[in-house]
Amino acid sequence: MADQWTESKSNKALIGAGLAVAVGAAGFLLARRSADVHDDGNNISDAPDHTWRRKTGRYQEGLVGRTVSINKPREEIYRAWRDFTRFPQFMENVDSVEDLGDGRSRWTIKAPLGSTVELLTRITDDVPSDTIAWKSEPESQVQTEGRVELFEVAPDRGTAVRLTMKYDPPAGLPGRAIAKVLQREPNVQARRDLRRFKQLIETGEVSTNASPSARKSESPTQARI
Amino acid sequence: MRALTWHGRHDVRVDTVPDPEIVNPHDAILRVTSSAICGSDLHLYDGYIPGMRAGDILGHEFMGEVVEVGPQSTLKKGQRVVVPFPIACGQCFFCHKQQYSCCDNTNPVETSDATEFQYGYPMAGVFGYSHLTGGYAGGQAEYVRVPFSNVGPLVVPDHLEDDKVLFLSDILPTGWMAAENCEIEPGDTVAVWGCGPVGLFAIQSALIMGAHRVIAIDHYPTRLALAKQLGAEILDYREVDVREALAEMTGGIGPDAVIDAVGLEAHGISIDNILDQVKAMGFLVTDRIHAFREAVLSVRKGGRVSVPGVYGGFADKFPVGAFMEKGLTMKTGQTHVHRYLKPLLELIEQGKIDTTFLISHHAPLEQAAEMYKHWHDDQNEFTKIVLKTEAATTKQEPKEQQHELA
Numbered sequence: 001m002a003d004q005w006t007e008s009k010s011n012k013a014l015i016g017a018g019l020a021v022a023v024g025a026a027g028f029l030l031a032r033r034s035a036d037v038h039d040d041g042n043n044i045s046d047a048p049d050h051t052w053r054r055k056t057g058r059y060q061e062g063l064v065g066r067t068v069s070i071n072k073p074r075e076e077i078y079r080a081w082r083d084f085t086r087f088p089q090f091m092e093n094v095d096s097v098e099d100l101g102d103g104r105s106r107w108t109i110k111a112p113l114g115s116t117v118e119l120l121t122r123i124t125d126d127v128p129s130d131t132i133a134w135k136s137e138p139e140s141q142v143q144t145e146g147r148v149e150l151f152e153v154a155p156d157r158g159t160a161v162r163l164t165m166k167y168d169p170p171a172g173l174p175g176r177a178i179a180k181v182l183q184r185e186p187n188v189q190a191r192r193d194l195r196r197f198k199q200l201i202e203t204g205e206v207s208t209n210a211s212p213s214a215r216k217s218e219s220p221t222q223a224r225i
Numbered sequence: 226m227r228a229l230t231w232h233g234r235h236d237v238r239v240d241t242v243p244d245p246e247i248v249n250p251h252d253a254i255l256r257v258t259s260s261a262i263c264g265s266d267l268h269l270y271d272g273y274i275p276g277m278r279a280g281d282i283l284g285h286e287f288m289g290e291v292v293e294v295g296p297q298s299t300l301k302k303g304q305r306v307v308v309p310f311p312i313a314c315g316q317c318f319f320c321h322k323q324q325y326s327c328c329d330n331t332n333p334v335e336t337s338d339a340t341e342f343q344y345g346y347p348m349a350g351v352f353g354y355s356h357l358t359g360g361y362a363g364g365q366a367e368y369v370r371v372p373f374s375n376v377g378p379l380v381v382p383d384h385l386e387d388d389k390v391l392f393l394s395d396i397l398p399t400g401w402m403a404a405e406n407c408e409i410e411p412g413d414t415v416a417v418w419g420c421g422p423v424g425l426f427a428i429q430s431a432l433i434m435g436a437h438r439v440i441a442i443d444h445y446p447t448r449l450a451l452a453k454q455l456g457a458e459i460l461d462y463r464e465v466d467v468r469e470a471l472a473e474m475t476g477g478i479g480p481d482a483v484i485d486a487v488g489l490e491a492h493g494i495s496i497d498n499i500l501d502q503v504k505a506m507g508f509l510v511t512d513r514i515h516a517f518r519e520a521v522l523s524v525r526k527g528g529r530v531s532v533p534g535v536y537g538g539f540a541d542k543f544p545v546g547a548f549m550e551k552g553l554t555m556k557t558g559q560t561h562v563h564r565y566l567k568p569l570l571e572l573i574e575q576g577k578i579d580t581t582f583l584i585s586h587h588a589p590l591e592q593a594a595e596m597y598k599h600w601h602d603d604q605n606e607f608t609k610i611v612l613k614t615e616a617a618t619t620k621q622e623p624k625e626q627q628h629e630l631a
Contacts, residue, residue, distance in 0.1 A: 071318050158318060192334045195347075199330045202316040203373070204297065205249040207333045207350065211362035211370045214230040214240040214280035220370075221246050224278075224360050225335045 050164055064187040065164035068194045071202050074129040074150045074159045080201055081132055081148055081161075090196035090206060093189065104137070117141050143167065161198075163190050228282045228366030229593040229612075234272035235601075237594050242282065245362065245370035250297035253374035255289035255306065258617040259387040260365045260590070262286075262600050262610045263395060264421045265488070265535050269355065270597055273489060273511070274537055276339060276357035285310035285352040286394040287364025288387060289616070291374075299375040306378035308371055309562035310395045312350040312361065315376035325349075326559035331373065332359045343538075351559075365593055367614050379566040382574070388581045388611065389573055392426070397580060398565035399533050400426025400486075404434050406531035406556035407482035414438040416471055416480040416523060417457070418516040420448035422609050423533050424486035425583050428457045431484075433577065440474060442467055444492065445605040451583060462493060471523045479525030487516035488534030497542060504541060511538030521547055532557035583609045590614045 043057050050065030052058040070077055080086065084097045084105045095108040095116060103123035111117045120140040125133035125147070133147040145166045153160045196206050212220040230240045245254055263286050268274050288307040291300045300306065313325035320328055328349040332340070336356045337347030350372070353363015362369065371378060381390045400423050407415055415431045417424050420443040428439050432455065441452035442460045449459045460470055472479055489512040491498060498515035505513060517532065521544050524530060530553055548555075572578040585608040588596050592612075599607045 069318060071316060071321065188338075195334045195337070198317075199314075199334075203251070203314045203330055205251060207314075207331050207359075207372065208248055209333050209336060209350070209356075209360040209362075210246075210248045211282075212226070212228065212242045212245050212366075213278075213282060213362060214228070214232075214238075214242050215278070218280075220243045220362075221248055223333060223335055225356070 048162070048164075060166070063164060063166045064190060065162060066187070066190045066194050067160055067162040068198050069153065069158045069160050070198050071158040074152075077150055077159050077161060077201060078129045078132070080197075082126075090200050091189075091193045092196075105134075109142070119144070121146075161194065163194055165190060226367040227590060228362075229284060229590070229597075231269060231277055231281045231283055232279045235270060235598075237270065237283065237597050239591055239593050240280075242366075245368050247293055247295045248370065249372060250295045251373045251375050252295040253291050253298045253300045253371045253378070254293035255287075255308070255364075255369050255371055255378075256292045256616045257287050257289040257364050257367060257369055257614050258305075259289075259391045260284050260287035260612045260614070261391060261394075261396075262365070262593075262596060262612065264423065265354070266597070267601055268488070268490065268535060268537075270601060271490065274355050274357070276336075276355040276360075278356060278360070281353070281355070281360070282362040282366050283353040284363030284365030284369075285354055286391065286396065287352075287369065288381070288391050288394065289364075289369070289614075291378075292368070294374070297375060300378060300380075304380050305383065306380050307390050307393045307566075308352070308364070308369075309377045309379075309393075309398075309566065310351055310354075311559055311562060312352065312359065312372055313376050313563055314373050320376070323561060323564045325561045325563040327561075336360050349559075365590065365612060367590070367616065377563060379570065381570065385573065387617065388584060390570065390580070391611065392422070392580050393562075393566055393569055393573075395560065395562065396422040397426050397569055397578070398562045399423050399560040400428075401430040401565055401569060402558075402560050403427040403484050403486060403531050403533035404430035404436075406533075407431060407434075407436075407484065407529050408554075409434045409436050409482065411435060412437045413481040414440065414475050415482045415484065416440045416442065416520070417452075417484045417486055418442045418520055419486035419488075419534065420445070420452045420459075421486065421604075422583055424448075424484070425451055425455065427484050427486055427531075427533065428452055428455050429578065432456050433572075440471060440480065447585075447605045448608060451608060454582070467519060468523050475525070479523060479528065481525055482529040482531060483520040483524040484531045485517045485520045485534045489513060489536045489538075491515035491517075501541060510541045512536045512540045514540040514543065518542065518544055521553065524551070524553060526551045528553055530555040533560070584611055586610045588612055 049058055050063045087097045088094050093110040098106040105121050107119040109117045119142050120137040121134040122137055124135045125131055131149050135145045136143050147164050149162045151160050199206050208223045210221050210223050226244050227239055228242050229237055231237050291302050291304045294300050311326040312331040313320050313328040314330040317329040326349055331350035332347050336359050339357050340348040348358055350359030350361055352361050404427050413436050415436045417427055420441050428441055431439050439457040441457040442462055443449050444461055444463050453459050460467055491513045493515050501513040504510045590612045596610045600610055
């Protein structure tokens with residue numbers, strides 16, 4: 001018994017020492033990394049705004065973005081994106097988009113617990129085969145801005161499609177913490193929605209793994225994660 | 226329908242599951258006639274590939290008859306087709322470059338986050354090979370849904386029996402691409418680690434492409450005998466020090482190109498492999514690269530390294546110094562099967578490639594679980610297993626009658 005006791009005690013001591021070393025190393029690395037964030041007011045990188053590190057001059061709170069290349073001409077992609085009512089085909093949490101005319105649309109968006117949120121937007125910028133931008137109306141339940149830009153990265157690489165979205169982060173310190181968590185979600189959503197859009201435009205269908213399995217809860221016509 | 230399903234490490238079963246249905250416009254449904262068990266299926270069986278879920282249907286080397294088509298499929302009911310294991314859309318940048326196994330669109334958005342995070346970009350969809358590559362049901366089943374059937378499946382002529390064309394789905398083009406990646410020049414010696422089906426097809430392909438000599442390395446006598454039968458010289462690594470033997474056999478120059486047809490579960494008793502095994506148990510590494518290390522150290526200066534063997538995660542003691550200082554070139558990747566279907570079918574029809582010599586066992590789909598165990602435990606005796614469905618046996622009888630009538 002005594003042996004077991006000392007053994008488990010020394011094991012605990014070892015685990016404790018290991019954890020202390022790991023925490024110390026992580027702290028050291030984080031400190032080094034934050035010292036590495038470089039901002040002397042003279043920003044030189046040629047990268048788009050949404051990729052800039054926090055604490056640099058060009059960082060914008062609440063701005064997320066994603067770019068995909070689509071193997072189709074700019075005109076065709078512009079036409080597909082200009083028709084907002086097609087968005088539910090590839091946007092996972094958009095139930096419907098209604099065209100209200102004059103560049104205004106009503107979006108019905110899925111919210112937690114089966115409820116929905118309405119978003120009223122107005123087109124603020126529309127350059128055929130180049131840019132479409134929209135902004136939420138003041139009476140909208142959610143405040144957001146979005147922009148799609150079409151451009152060429154290099155010859156024979158198709159059309160680059162860049163979606164950037166901005167939202168108003170809640171105020172205050174707890175608000176900032178929540179925003180940090182929330183910021184992830186639009187980013188993931190933008191990435192997934194853009195990939196589905198790419199699949200639809202390039203191939204005419206959105207890829208799905210719907211197929212049989214031995215899992216009773218699944219149907220062979222439903223997508224599985 | 227009946228299908229071979231995965232339930233955990235060393236636990237596969239033949240279950241009754243729902244039939245597949247047409248879901249997307251480019252889909253087709255096949256009634257499978259033949260479906261092989263691949264060496265890479267053992268990585269799933271041994272639990273080395275993450276992203277498996279209990280109930281997944283395995284199998285990515287299959288062929289059969291078209292029984293249903295979506296509105297955008299270019300196939301017709303009744304056609305006999307063999308299906309490439311990677312799923313390719315045919316429309317994206319990568320497919321246009323004929324890098325079909327890098328297709329940008331076939332891994333569904335729901336399942337592609339994992340490879341995007343781990344590899345930087347999402348990988349293509351593959352039949353029956355975990356949710357990392359799409360979570361599509363595989364073809365060790367009576368029926369299978371084939372997405373983008375307008376791009377992948379190859380219609381095969383009726384006079385070629387299943388066994389002759391089945392391996393166009395994976396191992397034949399994989400061996401062929403492995404040899405192609407060696408960029409063989411006249412007078413070259415190619416050394417091949419692993420005499421499993423891919424290694425054997427790589428040997429045959431390298432000789433067709435004009436390699437002067439091929440030296441094959443393994444430890445299973447039956448597999449080494451097959452390599453010898455193809456025209457390779459052979460080394461049993463239990464008998465000789467492979468690096469020394471290769472250097473001596475090539476006049477001290479070393480082989481001009483090497484092929485690692487082993488992958489992440491290398492066998493062999495050596496200090497590096499034992500350390501790899503210990504670390505793999507503690508999840509400090511995932512991939513055991515013993516064969517790869519030996520290949521890199523054995524190849525001549527300025528030589529070529531071709532890696533058809535499957536790796537998935539991280540490795541330890543990658544000999545990056547030898548790699549740089551010797552000025553090596555490495556080519557690897559999942560096979561761009563679609564690129565090779567027609568030229569290889571032609572070689573089969575002309576009798577220039579033998580595709581049946583390695584098949585050691587045929588078994589009905591019902592015995593698939595038992596066959597996995599043999600494939601894992603008796604690698605000397607079981608060199609390739611082909612599963613046959615009931616559709617295969619009922620289909621072949623009328624065909625023989627047709628031949629008699631003709």
